[in-house]
Amino acid sequence: xxxxxxxxxxxxxxxxxxxxxxxxxxxxxxxxxxxxxxxxxxxxxxxxxxxxxxxxxxxxxxxxxxxxxxxxxxxxxxxxxxxxxxxxxxxxxxxxxxxxxxxxxxxxxxxxxxxxxxxxxxxxx
Numbered sequence: 379x380x381x382x383x384x385x386x387x388x389x390x391x392x393x394x395x396x397x398x399x400x401x402x403x404x405x406x407x408x409x410x411x412x413x414x415x416x417x418x419x420x421x422x423x424x425x426x427x428x429x430x431x432x433x434x435x436x437x438x439x440x441x442x443x444x445x446x447x448x449x450x451x452x453x454x455x456x457x458x459x460x461x462x463x464x465x466x467x468x469x470x471x472x473x474x475x476x477x478x479x480x481x482x483x484x485x486x487x488x489x490x491x492x493x494x495x496x497x498x499x500x501x502x503x
Contacts, residue, residue: 393417395425399485399496407483412494424489426478431459431467435476437491442476444469 389396393414400409411425415436423436434445444451446459451469453476459467468479475490484499 391422398494399498401483408480408485410485410487410494410496421491422489422493424487424494426480426487428467428480428483430461433467433469433478435478435489435491442489442491444476 389398391412391414393416395411395413398410398412401407407428409427411427412422415421415423421437423434426433426435432447433451435442437443444453446467453469453471458465458469458481465481468477468481470477470479472488475488478487478489479485486497488495488497
């Protein structure tokens with residue numbers, strides 16, 4: 379894991395979900411969790427939870443599958459998720475990983491089935 383000041387460290391991931399990032403404000407808008415799919419593999423399952431959505435990403439063969447609110451989400455044919463006319467969630471393929479954007483929250487997650495890179499827009503205090 380790479381911190382905001384550029385330091386990198388490894389987080390041990392087990393078969394139980396570990397919290398990677400969350401919104402600590404009163405609104406608690408999102409949480410990002412990851413776990414190993416099984417004890418014998420390095421493949422991971424990533425879960426992104428917002429107030430309205432639960433997005434789960436996991437490797438399946440040579441691709442990363444996506445479920446949105448417990449149903450399969452086809453990144454090639456489905457539109458970004460909109461609420462009240464605003465785009466709130468976008469999933470798109472980028473090279474060998476998937477890019478997930480929580481647009482209004484300023485959170486971007488890159489996931490390849492083995493590791494995650496999380497970028498959070500910093501706001502003024």
